[in-house]
Amino acid sequence: MALTKRSNRMPKPSDQPPSGQPPAAHDGDTEQRILDAAHAVFLRRGTAGARMQEIADEAGVNKALLHYYFRSKDRLAEAVFQRVARTLFPPVLAVMGSPIPLDEKVRRFVALELDTLARSPFVPAYLIAEMNQHPDRVGQFIHALVGVPIDAAAGQMRAALQAQIDAGVAAGTLRPIAAPQFMVNLIALCVFPFAARPLMAVALGLDGAAFDAFIARRKVELPEFFLNALRP
Amino acid sequence: MALTKRSNRMPKPSDQPPSGQPPAAHDGDTEQRILDAAHAVFLRRGTAGARMQEIADEAGVNKALLHYYFRSKDRLAEAVFQRVARTLFPPVLAVMGSPIPLDEKVRRFVALELDTLARSPFVPAYLIAEMNQHPDRVGQFIHALVGVPIDAAAGQMRAALQAQIDAGVAAGTLRPIAAPQFMVNLIALCVFPFAARPLMAVALGLDGAAFDAFIARRKVELPEFFLNALRP
DNA sequence: GTCTATATTGTGATAGAC
DNA sequence: GTCTATCACAATATAGAC
Numbered sequence: 001m002a003l004t005k006r007s008n009r010m011p012k013p014s015d016q017p018p019s020g021q022p023p024a025a026h027d028g029d030t031e032q033r034i035l036d037a038a039h040a041v042f043l044r045r046g047t048a049g050a051r052m053q054e055i056a057d058e059a060g061v062n063k064a065l066l067h068y069y070f071r072s073k074d075r076l077a078e079a080v081f082q083r084v085a086r087t088l089f090p091p092v093l094a095v096m097g098s099p100i101p102l103d104e105k106v107r108r109f110v111a112l113e114l115d116t117l118a119r120s121p122f123v124p125a126y127l128i129a130e131m132n133q134h135p136d137r138v139g140q141f142i143h144a145l146v147g148v149p150i151d152a153a154a155g156q157m158r159a160a161l162q163a164q165i166d167a168g169v170a171a172g173t174l175r176p177i178a179a180p181q182f183m184v185n186l187i188a189l190c191v192f193p194f195a196a197r198p199l200m201a202v203a204l205g206l207d208g209a210a211f212d213a214f215i216a217r218r219k220v221e222l223p224e225f226f227l228n229a230l231r232p
Numbered sequence: 233m234a235l236t237k238r239s240n241r242m243p244k245p246s247d248q249p250p251s252g253q254p255p256a257a258h259d260g261d262t263e264q265r266i267l268d269a270a271h272a273v274f275l276r277r278g279t280a281g282a283r284m285q286e287i288a289d290e291a292g293v294n295k296a297l298l299h300y301y302f303r304s305k306d307r308l309a310e311a312v313f314q315r316v317a318r319t320l321f322p323p324v325l326a327v328m329g330s331p332i333p334l335d336e337k338v339r340r341f342v343a344l345e346l347d348t349l350a351r352s353p354f355v356p357a358y359l360i361a362e363m364n365q366h367p368d369r370v371g372q373f374i375h376a377l378v379g380v381p382i383d384a385a386a387g388q389m390r391a392a393l394q395a396q397i398d399a400g401v402a403a404g405t406l407r408p409i410a411a412p413q414f415m416v417n418l419i420a421l422c423v424f425p426f427a428a429r430p431l432m433a434v435a436l437g438l439d440g441a442a443f444d445a446f447i448a449r450r451k452v453e454l455p456e457f458f459l460n461a462l463r464p
Numbered sequence: 465g466t467c468t469a470t471a472t473t474g475t476g477a478t479a480g481a482c
Numbered sequence: 483g484t485c486t487a488t489c490a491c492a493a494t495a496t497a498g499a500c
Contacts, residue, residue: 030465046361048281052494062467067495125364129278131430132357139434154435175460180436180446181453184425192420195427198363202371203386204412214412221413228407229461262483284476294485299477 031069034059038066038080043122046129047077078137081130084123085141088116096183097157102164102174106186107223113190114219118212124195158183168230175232185229189222263301266291270298270312275354278361279309310369313362316355317373320348328415329389334396334406338418339455345422346451350444356427400462407464417461421454 037059041050052073056063070076095108117123131138142153161179168174193200193215200206206214269291273282284305288295302308327340349355363370374385393411400406425432425447432438438446 046278046280046365048278049365051492053492063494064468064496065466068465071495073494122364125360127431128357128427129361131428132354133278133281135430135433138430142434154437158436177453177457178449180432181450184428184432185421185457187428188420188424189417191428192424193416195360196363196416196419196423198367198370199359200412200416201367202374204390205386217410218413221409225409225417225461228463229457231460231463283474285474295476296478296486297484300483303477305476 030059030061030065034061034066034069034076035079035083038076039083042077042080043084043120043126046126047081047133050077081134081137082141082144084127086145088123088127089142089145091116093157096161102168103223103227106226109186110190110222110226111219113187114215114222117191117194118215121194121197124191128195169232172232174230177230186226189226193218262291262293262297266293266298266301266308267311267315270308271315274309274312275316275352275358278358279313279365282309313366313369314373314376316359318377320355320359321374321377323348325389328393334400335455335459338458341418342422342454342458343451345419346447346454349423349426350447353426353429356423360427404464406462409462418458421458425450 034055038050038055041055041058045051045054050073052063052066055076056066059065066073066076070079091112092109095112096105098105100108158179161182165174165177165179165182169176197211200214201211204210204214266287270282270287273287273290277283277286282305284295284298287308288298291298298305298308302311323344324341327337327344330337332340390411393414397406397409397411397414401408429443432446433443436442436446
C-alpha cells in the first residue's frame with residue numbers, strides 16, 4: 001500500500017531574515033561554510049555526480065548538518081546554482097547596459113569575462129550542464145535576479161543594443177548584425193575556451209601555464225578580432 | 233575484515249572479433265539497440281545522471297543484459313563517448329586537413345558543423361561535461377581515433393593550418409592570427425549556441441522553431457563574420 | 465547547533481533458471 | 483541470449499542524544 005511521502009519538517013535557520021545580531025548560538029558562519037563547500041564540490045563533480053558526504057567533508061561538518069540547513073540535496077544544488085549565476089550575470093548586464101560606445105563595451109566585456117572565468121574555470125561547464133539538466137531553473141533564476149519576467153528585461157536590453165548597432169550601421173562604421181547574434185558571438189568567444197579546456201589541453205598540448213598564456217593573449221586579440229568582424 | 237572486491241567475470245560477446253557469420257543465436261542487433269539506448273540516455277541525462285534501468289527500458293530489454301554485453305556502466309559510458317566522438321571529429325579533421333583555400337575551409341566547416349549539431353543538439357553539452365569529468369578519456373579516444381599520439385597529429389595539423397594562414401598574411405589577404413586561436417574561435421562560434429541553448433531559450437525567448445531559424449541565419453552569416461574578422 | 469546512529473531507498477551488479 | 487530474482491552497497495534523509 002502507498003505511504004504518505006515526506007512533506008513537512010522542522011523550521012530551518014535559512015528562513016529567518018538577518019534580525020540584528022546572531023541570536024544566542026548561531027554562528028551564521030556554518031551555513032556559509034556549507035554553501036562554500038557545496039559550491040566547490042558541485043562545480044568540480046557536477047550536480048548529479050556530487051555526493052553529500054564529500055560536501056560535508058569539505059565543509060568540515062557532519063552530513064546531517066547539510067540537511068539541517070538545506071532541506072535536501074536538490075535545494076542545496078539550487079542554492080549553489082543561484083549563487084553562481086548571481087555572481088556571473090549582473091556584471092555582464094552592467095557592462096552591456098551601460099551608456100558607452102559599442103567598441104568600448106566589447107573591450108570591457110572581454111576583459112571582464114576572461115578575468116572572471118580565469119578565476120573560476122569550472123563555471124562554464126557547470127552552468128552548461130546544469131542549464132541543460134534543469135532548464136526550468138534558468139527562468140526562475142533570471143526572474144529572481146532582475147525582478148521582472150525575463151522577456152521584458154531581455155527584450156529591453158536587446159532593443160537597446162540593436163539601436164546602438166543600427167546607429168553604427170547608419171553612420172557607416174558597422175556591418176549590420178542582429179543583436180542576438182552579436183551577443184551569442186561575443187559570449188561564445190569568451191566562454192567556450194574554458195568549457196572546452198580539457199579538449200584544448202590534449203588537442204593543443206596546453207598544460208596549466210600554457211593555457212594561461214593562451215587566455216592572456218586572447219584578452220588582447222579577441223576585442224580586435226571581434227570588432228574587425230563588424231567593420232563594414 | 234576486508235573483502236576481496238569483484239575482479240573477474242564471464243566472457244562477453246563484445247570481446248570476440250567478427251568471425252565470419254554470427255554463431256548460432258546472436259542477433260548482433262541487441263548489442264546495437266543497447267548502445268543506441270545508452271547513447272540517447274547518456275546524452276540527455278549526463279553520464280552521472282543516467283540510470284541503467286532507464287537505458288534498459290529504452291532498449292526494450294532487461295537490466296541484466298546491459299551487464300552481459302558491457303561489463304559495467306563505466307564501460308558502457310566509455311563506449312558511448314567513443315561513438316559520439318568518433319562521429320563528430322573525423323569530418324572536422326577531414327575538412328580542416330583538405331587542400332582547399334582557407335575561406336572555403338571556413339565555409340564548409342560552419343555548414344558541416346551547424347548541420348551536424350542541429351541533428352544532435354545534446355552533443356556539445358554532453359561532450360563538455362564528459363571531458364571535464366574524465367579528462368583522461370579525451371586522450372585515449374583521440375589516440376584510438378588517429379592511431380598516433382595526439383601531440384603528433386594535432387601538431388601536424390596545427391603546422392599546416394599555420395602555414396596556410398601565414399601564406400595569406402604574406403599575400404596581404406589576411407591579418408596574422410595564431411592557428412590555435414583561429415581554431416578555437418571557429419569552433420566556439422559554431423558549438424556554443426547549442427551548448428547554451430537553454431540559456432538562449434529564456435534570455436532571447438527562443439522556442440524550438442525560433443532556435444532553428446536562429447541557426448539557419450547563422451549558417452549564412454557566420455562564415456562572413458569570421459572571414460571578415462580576418463581581413464587585414 | 466552539532467553530532468552519532470539508523471532508517472530507507474536507489475542503483476549497479478550478479479546468480480541461476482529457461 | 484534473455485529473463486526473474488536478488489544481493490551488496492552507496493547515498494539521501496531522519497531520529498534522537500548531547
